[in-house]
Amino acid sequence: MINKVFTAKQLDEKDPLSCKADAFLLPKNTIYLDGNSLGPLPKNAEKRASEVVKMQWGESLITSWNKHQWISLPQQVGDKIGTLVGAKQGQVICCDSISINLFKVLSAALKMHPERKVIATTRDNFPTDIYMVQGLLDLLGDDYSIRYVDESNISAQLTDDIAVLMLTQVNFRSGFKLDMKAITEQAQSKGILTLWDLAHSAGAFPVYLDDCNVDFAVGCTYKYLNGGPGAPAFVYVARRHQARYKQPLSGWMGHNSPFSFSPDYTPDTSVKQNLCGTPGIIGMSILDAALDVFDDVSLKAIDEKSKKLQAFFIVEAKRASLLEELKVVSPPLDNRGSQIAFAHEDAYAICQAWIAQGVIADFRAPNILRIGFAPLYLSFADIEKAVMSLAAIIKEKRYDQAIFKQRQSVT
Numbered sequence: 221m222i223n224k225v226f227t228a229k230q231l232d233e234k235d236p237l238s239c240k241a242d243a244f245l246l247p248k249n250t251i252y253l254d255g256n257s258l259g260p261l262p263k264n265a266e267k268r269a270s271e272v273v274k275m276q277w278g279e280s281l282i283t284s285w286n287k288h289q290w291i292s293l294p295q296q297v298g299d300k301i302g303t304l305v306g307a308k309q310g311q312v313i314c315c316d317s318i319s320i321n322l323f324k325v326l327s328a329a330l331k332m333h334p335e336r337k338v339i340a341t342t343r344d345n346f347p348t349d350i351y352m353v354q355g356l357l358d359l360l361g362d363d364y365s366i367r368y369v370d371e372s373n374i375s376a377q378l379t380d381d382i383a384v385l386m387l388t389q390v391n392f393r394s395g396f397k398l399d400m401k402a403i404t405e406q407a408q409s410k411g412i413l414t415l416w417d418l419a420h421s422a423g424a425f426p427v428y429l430d431d432c433n434v435d436f437a438v439g440c441t442y443k444y445l446n447g448g449p450g451a452p453a454f455v456y457v458a459r460r461h462q463a464r465y466k467q468p469l470s471g472w473m474g475h476n477s478p479f480s481f482s483p484d485y486t487p488d489t490s491v492k493q494n495l496c497g498t499p500g501i502i503g504m505s506i507l508d509a510a511l512d513v514f515d516d517v518s519l520k521a522i523d524e525k526s527k528k529l530q531a532f533f534i535v536e537a538k539r540a541s542l543l544e545e546l547k548v549v550s551p552p553l554d555n556r557g558s559q560i561a562f563a564h565e566d567a568y569a570i571c572q573a574w575i576a577q578g579v580i581a582d583f584r585a586p587n588i589l590r591i592g593f594a595p596l597y598l599s600f601a602d603i604e605k606a607v608m609s610l611a612a613i614i615k616e617k618r619y620d621q622a623i624f625k626q627r628q629s630v631t
């Protein structure tokens with residue numbers, strides 16, 4: 221796709237998103253290839269942080285729940301996220317973490333399918349997704365089980381004893397991207413409810429939840445949506461299921477009338493039922509502001525630039541003879557999300573040495589160097605510099621030092 225005659229400078233000049241980097245506060249002399257793990261700080265998020273703390277909490281105290289509409293923030297932010305994942309209003313709510321939201325949705329989905337006892341997922345799914353199923357199964361007892369399907373041909377492994385098919389659209393290690401529309405359709409033809417995890421999709425490329433007729437989805441907001449560390453996650457419940465949907469974490473904020481303080485729980489019949497306890501308003505306000513970065517850009521443009529950045533990375537890496545050392549373990553560009561994974565036995569030390577040079581990527585056990593491409597703030601010049609730095613580290617074995625091999629608690 222990238223013609224070698226284009227230099228990084230020429231590609232940057234033609235880039236319609238080049239001005240968006242200015243919306244972020246990025247540290248100088250850092251190239252950030254880890255926006256797929258924790259997005260950087262948008263300028264207006266920083267502004268909102270001080271506004272919500274000083275002006276709202278500080279000045280208006282408890283009256284802010286009405287005055288600054290804190291009470292409807294989860295729906296308001298949910299709808300904003302909805303526009304980025306192809307969901308019409310009233311189907312997405314912002315709350316809790318992916319892990320907790322998975323518990324809610326899986327429980328509710330099993331209840332909608334009482335005759336079926338199997339949750340299917342891929343063995344290579346993100347561990348927390350699997351752990352949450354394991355915890356739920358423990359609670360439900362021996363009738364229920366988890367079944368692993370191979371991600372290479374999911375449709376062929378779907379049988380009509382499966383209640384829920386829980387899939388992450390983009391594999392967190394390899395970047396392999398599943399065909400949401402086809403798989404959802406195949407699953408539904410067997411009466412299976414679908415639950416999609418959009419952790420590595422939301423904000424990276426267009427997602428079409430409504431058009432794909434997805435049943436449920438969850439996602440986080442601190443990766444490509446740049447909501448900040450521990451920013452609240454989101455849940456999508458297709459409108460057609462909302463009347464029947466009943467999740468077990470029946471906290472007061474999911475009650476249809478929380479301020480009647482009734483001793484009996486009456487669930488809200490909208491997506492709002494997913495709320496449990498009091499929402500974290502500060503974090504959600506910061507996220508709300510962070511999402512404004514997407515107001516004037518299309519996800520299609522983001523996706524197109526991501527593909528160009530990725531192709532350019534590979535071209536440059538080949539030119540630096542890096543691909544003899546680093547084995548690409550991601551599928552081809554059209555079948556992957558916004559990341560490339562490379563295998564190397566010293567991937568951890570290489571990643572640490574790269575970070576020491578100002579290029580931040582990440583390591584995923586056992587041997588993966590994972591590079592995320594977030595087109596809102598990355599330039600082609602960044603990619604060129606990052607590859608040059610990596611080439612020097614590998615060719616000169618600069619990573620072969622004790623300090624780079626010492627494992628930290630977060631990798």
Ligand SMILES: *Cc1c(COP(=O)(O)O)cnc(C)c1O
Nearest residue numbers: 317318319346388392417419440
């Ligand atoms: C990042 C990620 C998560 C994180 O879950 P939290 O509960 O929000 O910490 C879950 N699933 C996938 C696929 C992820 O990539």
